[in-house]
Amino acid sequence: xxxxxxxxPATGETIKEYPTASDDDLRGxxxxxxxxxxxxxxxxxxxxxxxxxxGELHTERRDQLAAIITREMGKxxxxxxxxxxxxxxxxxxxxxxxxxxxxxxPIELLAGEGSAVVRRSSVGxxxxxxxxxxxxxxxxxxxxxxxxxxxxxxLKHAPQCPESAEAMQQIxxxxxxxxxxxxxxxxxxxxxxxxxxxxxxRGVSVTGSERAGAAVAAIAGRNLKKVVLELGxxxxxxxxxxxxxxxVVEDAVAARLDNAGQSxxxxxxxxxxxxxxxxxxxxxTAALTAVRPGDPHSADTLVGPLSSKTAADRLEDQVNRAVAxxxxxxxxxxxxxxxxEPTILTDVRPDNEAYREExxxxxxxxYRVGSEDEAVELANDTPFGLGSYxxxxxxxxxxxxxxxxxxxxxxxxIVGADGAELPFGGVKRSGFGRELGRYGADxxxxxxxxxxxG
Numbered sequence: 001x002x003x004x005x006x007x008x009p010a011t012g013e014t015i016k017e018y019p020t021a022s023d024d025d026l027r028g029x030x031x032x033x034x035x036x037x038x039x040x041x042x043x044x045x046x047x048x049x050x051x052x053x054x055g056e057l058h059t060e061r062r063d064q065l066a067a068i069i070t071r072e073m074g075k076x077x078x079x080x081x082x083x084x085x086x087x088x089x090x091x092x093x094x095x096x097x098x099x100x101x102x103x104x105x106p107i108e109l110l111a112g113e114g115s116a117v118v119r120r121s122s123v124g125x126x127x128x129x130x131x132x133x134x135x136x137x138x139x140x141x142x143x144x145x146x147x148x149x150x151x152x153x154x155l156k157h158a159p160q161c162p163e164s165a166e167a168m169q170q171i172x173x174x175x176x177x178x179x180x181x182x183x184x185x186x187x188x189x190x191x192x193x194x195x196x197x198x199x200x201x202r203g204v205s206v207t208g209s210e211r212a213g214a215a216v217a218a219i220a221g222r223n224l225k226k227v228v229l230e231l232g233x234x235x236x237x238x239x240x241x242x243x244x245x246x247x248v249v250e251d252a253v254a255a256r257l258d259n260a261g262q263s264x265x266x267x268x269x270x271x272x273x274x275x276x277x278x279x280x281x282x283x284x285t286a287a288l289t290a291v292r293p294g295d296p297h298s299a300d301t302l303v304g305p306l307s308s309k310t311a312a313d314r315l316e317d318q319v320n321r322a323v324a325x326x327x328x329x330x331x332x333x334x335x336x337x338x339x340x341e342p343t344i345l346t347d348v349r350p351d352n353e354a355y356r357e358e359x360x361x362x363x364x365x366x367y368r369v370g371s372e373d374e375a376v377e378l379a380n381d382t383p384f385g386l387g388s389y390x391x392x393x394x395x396x397x398x399x400x401x402x403x404x405x406x407x408x409x410x411x412x413x414i415v416g417a418d419g420a421e422l423p424f425g426g427v428k429r430s431g432f433g434r435e436l437g438r439y440g441a442d443x444x445x446x447x448x449x450x451x452x453x454g
Contacts, residue, residue: 004162004186009074009305009338010296018162021186026195029183033125033152034200036180040152047148048098053175054144055091058084058136061171065136068164073132074305074338075259076296086420087140090436093420094144101148101441113454121446122150124202127195129216131207132158132307133262139168141424142205143182145441151202153182154195160308162186192216197223203444206230207264210429228433228443230264230425232358233386236379237267238401239276240372240392248391249283252364255389255415257291257342260303261362262311264430265387265409265418268359270366271375277368281330285344288364289331293339305338306361312338315361319343322354330366356383372401380406386426389415408434 002017021029041047058065066080075083094101107116128142135157143153157165165184172182187195196204196219205228206216213229220227237255242248255267272280296304306312316335322345323329332343342362348354354365369375379388387409392398402410408426411417418424423439425431433443 003188004159006072006163007160007308008071009308009311012309012337015071016163018166018186020188021191023191026185026187026191029154029180029185030125030195030198030200032180033154033183034180036178037122037124037150037152040178040181041147041150044098044102044148047150048095050175050177051091051098051144051148052095054171055088055095057171057175058088058091061167062088065164065167068167069135069161070296070304072135072161072163073307074296076298076301076304078299078301079259083134083137086418087136090137090140090144090420094148094441097438098148101145101438107449114452116449116451119448119450120149120442121448123444123446124151125154125200126151126444127154127192127201127204128156129192129204129206129208129212130155130157132161133259133264135161135164136168138207141435141440142207145435146444147177147182149441149445151444152180154201155182155184156187156192157184159186193219196220196225201225203227205433205435205443206431213431226444228425228435229431230433230435231386231429231431232360232384233264233266233426233430234268234356234358234382234384235265235387235389235407236382236405237270237389238375238379238391239270239272239280240375240390240397240401241273241394242276242391243393245276245279245283249280249287251389251391251415252280252284253287253291256288256364257303257362258416260293260306260340261342262307262360264358265424267389267415268363268365269379269382270364271369271378272366273375274368274370277366281344281346281366284364284366285331288342288344288362291342293336293341293362303342303362306340307338309338311360312340315340315359315363318354318357318359319345319363322348322352325349325352325354327352327354327365332362350381358384372397376401376404380404383429384426385428386430387411 004018006015105118169184203226207230294301330344332341423434425434
């Protein structure tokens with residue numbers, strides 16, 4: 001089978017295969033991107049108008065775009081529509097804020113006459129290596145700010161998402177981008193090595209697994225290229241106090257099951273204060289297992305199939321190993337093809353491999369803790385540091401615990417609150433750098449000092 005192919009995870013049917021780019025194709029794409037960087041988008045206003053049109057086209061084609069990713073990776077159609085809408089909002093945000101993002105930043109001089117400013121400008125050709133789980137959203141948060149800045153984009157999407165990649169290429173073309181400003185490339189992993197090494201490529205952004213991120217970062221480092229990594233996560237969901245346990249449980253289910261649990265910043269480890277543990281576990285088990293996997297094309301479906309047979313095999317192996325090493329399956333645990341039941345594990349000890357792994361699917365681990373300090377210690381006892389969730393009725397406790405959590409993001413008493421204006425990223429093995437908001441536009445930019453004498 002071809003490297004790039006659409007395989008419906010709900011049925012296993014191979015719908016269409018796509019050819020991998022030849023070396024000459026890739027060299028041509030790099031040259032077009034380098035040429036375009038020198039000539040396109042003369043003003044910030046011009047670039048803002050183009051990226052705004054990209055967002056508008058996402059909205060105009062939302063039904064078509066949603067249907068594609070439901071077919072490619074099994075995302076329930078209502079969630080697919082929501083992803084398209086979020087991508088459109090990201091492009092709109094960068095269009096609205098382009099002038100502010102690119103404005104000169106004056107620096108107050110400590111001595112001497114004259115003035116000093118930091119002027120932001122593009123750096124050149126960027127390579128984006130994107131994942132399958134959010135095909136439109138991930139591209140938007142990389143391409144949106146960087147095209148506004150004036151960089152040009154080579155975009156390698158996941159091999160199982162070639163149809164959505166083609167649809168996005170068409171959108172950028174139809175929006176009026178010149179040849180080379182945004183180029184979808186179907187490259188192999190071996191080809192990507194020399195693409196990164198090419199001196200015309202000035203930076204790399206990767207969203208994916210730890211293994212992929214480490215491999216790309218090593219190549220980029222050898223070639224002195226900046227890299228932004230958004231990798232895995234095993235986000236804690238800490239419950240310390242509540243006056244509405246049913247709402248906390250509702251939020252917990254939503255935080256675990258979005259995209260069938262295949263989200264790097266989904267809640268995965270539920271850490272519950274002793275006094276609330278038993279009622280939480282009872283209600284959480286009932287609510288989570290009430291959600292049954294179903295046809296992703298149905299508007300009523302909340303959990304579709306996992307994205308591929310490989311993903312289902314991996315999750316099944318993780319659950320089986322966790323149980324063999326002492327974990328208890330409270331509910332779920334069964335697989336039907338690429339569909340996996342929402343599952344709850346307890347009694348996961350530090351010597352269990354599951355304690356330090358990321359479960360990319362609808363599997364939740366639930367832990368009991370006896371104090372705030374124990375909750376924080378357990379939350380931080382992970383190789384990852386992407387996001388986190390905290391439920392408490394005590395504002396002072398909220399501030400105190402949020403400061404102690406070793407993660408890039410902390411959401412207090414709220415879930416599903418990502419926004420185009422909010423920075424996204426992590427620490428530890430979850431990667432480094434930020435995307436979205438003002439901070440996402442500062443990663444691949446030349447902050448040039450201009451110092452003028454009096």
